[in-house]
Amino acid sequence: MCAAGRRSRLDDVSGNVTAAGVEETLKDFWASRPRRPHRGRKIAGVAEGIAERYRIDPVIVRVAFVAMALCNGAGVFIYLLGWLGLPQEDDEVSPVEALIGQGRSSTPIPLTVLLCLALFPATGFFFDGGFTMVAGVLLSVGAVYLLHLNRGAVNRPAPITTTSSAEQVTEMGQEKTDTPPAWDPLGAAPFAWDLPEPGQAVAPAPPPAPVRRYRKRKSPVTGITLGLSLMVVATAVITGRGETWFTPLHTLGAVLGVMGVGLLVGAFTRGGRGLIGLVVPLSLVGVLGTVVNLADLNGNGRVGDLNPRPTSIAEVDSEYVLKAGSIQLDLTGLPNAGQVETEVRSVVGTLQVTVPRTADVEVRCEADLGSVQCLGQESNGTDAQVETKDVGTDGPGGLKILLHVRNGVGDVEVKRG
Template sequence: MSGAADPPRSHGLGGFEETLKDFWLTRPRRPLRGRKVAGVAAAIGNRYGIDPVIVRVAFVAATVFGGVGLSLYVLGWLFFPAEGDQVSAIEALFGKGRSSMTKGFTIILAIAFFPLSSWAFAGGWFDGGGVIGLALLVTALYLLHRGRGQFNRPEVPETTMYSMSTPASTAAEQPGWDPLAAPPLAWDLPSDEPPPPPAPPAPRRPARVPRRRSKIGLVTFACALLVAGAGAAAAATGADWFSAGHIIGLTLGVLGVGLVAGAFAGGGRGLIGLAIPLCIAGVIVTAVPVSDYKGGFGDLNAAPATIAEVQPEYSHTAGDMRLDLTKLPASGTVTTSVHNGAGDTRITVPETADVRFSCDTSAGTVDCLGITTDGVGRPAATGTDLGTDGAGGLQINLTVQQGAGNVEVLRG
């Protein structure tokens, strides 16, 4: 009824548009302390009362799996003002206010954003990962503002500044402006009205009370151990689904739930030291199909003396394999294949044998009788080598498949 403008609501936001407007008006401000690079993750964490480490992990994960995390971080760098600045760097570039970031560096960041975005959405290691990562991060930020936007709302500095170039229509609205340029006190006339009471001091935001650390980290670690142990026990009993990759994935899922819960309730930061190596192990297990190779672990050495002793297949899960075929007779035909999940494989053939070979490794170096490949996802090295005496004599048909490691076929 008084006609005064209603204060902005800090909670109970209406629709999607109102949420976006409120987010823009109260967007996170990059702190001057506690930042690792530009303070984007710390700004989001401080704004919504969660652990900034969780935000950093989300950015890193979105960068590794899809590449969009880095481009979103640059966007936050450009559009989140720093503490003490009137506006963000991109707004200051267009003269909307003052920012501590120089215009030259702002232009460099804006230019760098475009190749980073094209790399994220061009496809590659994880096709579609950029779109999925973008959707997950934007949705998470939207839900954070809907649920916790009322906390730690920043105080926006005053941006209205007047100068000698202020238009007359605007300057006339300023209090104390005198069109005749006379001394202001000369126009003060006595008045019977009492002076207005002084304005009350602006309320100061109370200091943040540190949260009590919970036992979420310890409970999550115990649950992760139970899940990993149960998965390993199920795999030992012959359950095919509980492979190494699935067990790692289940354990990471438990750790992820604990990290998210710890971000809101406090605690759980130490779980990151366990999650990072598990992520690396999961990527390796996923990229290298070790489960396709049977035969156990350790080193395997075989030196058959007759053709009948040569096995049709030599299979090994992980470890070094040594197959010596130099003791075979000088005539006959031998066909065998060697499969090794991870490790080094060396096969020695007689000097005079005619060898038809195909050697392949998913990641590593191949040197099969002078034909070499190196790297990841390289084509198999194939060919025929007739030995030192030309065609004739012992015939060896050899196929080598390796998950990760080096493959070598040489004469001895």
């Protein structure tokens, strides 16, 4: 029993030492973590920084990242963490630390926010990737841990400290000093004439008053608001699979609501100005999303220009579709008899259809946001619509055209040729 007791105590001591060693190694890694250099980088300098810190070939690190990326995106997830957590070589802190006001980083705040948002899809891969993804992440973390454990003392980066110039005490706007100037080495300048009377005790000079340095405190409103916005996006990503409400547009509205509250609080606390650069473009995207059905961007069609000129009814397609661009459909070359039905549609762009002067045309023109000019009738603004029938210059009879022209954002025009 005594031997068993001693063995148990030794196991406890060994376990505590091991835990302490792991903790100290992790703390030392964070204190002397690699810095992303400017030279030699391919993307953000994560691989180059790790290789330079531990004196290994950067090609090996890049190959390791590519290999881990094949494990259902584990390498991408680790690289994004390195981009956010490793400071650049001239920066005080990493981008994610600068986001919460811990210091200065040259990485713009909008880019840091986008990188944080990119982590959520990678985290989704982490949860859905199964054993391969989890194993890839654990292998990457373990490799970095062992690398620092064995080569942590190699090429340790010097800490970057911020220094501010000492403020000097001035009197009447002039700098006060007791050192004679170079042009008066004998001290004949007027300030050297202030000598005590013979026999008069010289009082010791009072100590200089301490100079107070007031450091402007950064408002935490921006960091807190961005953190809450990221939580909203994370909630939408995690719960959006089973909830139909968490559409991209609704999520964007919730994020803008959080940022609006942050701007309101910042108006009273003199902070939150960094949110303006995000609120404006996100608001424009939100307005565009409420006007245009952005789901059409995932549908059929391409980006570019279409200029079809069919000369027979068989050559007329049932639809002409673009995601973005210009469509100019010329139907003036069709014969004077028969019937044609087609649809012209785009998400963003310009749509123009030219019909023969004598054709009987039934047309419906629509634009979610833009201008509609349809056979002499016009409508502008949001939800612009024109529906009309026109038998042409020769009256009823002859070629009949059934036409539907719809645009998301842009102009729609149907005219006679």
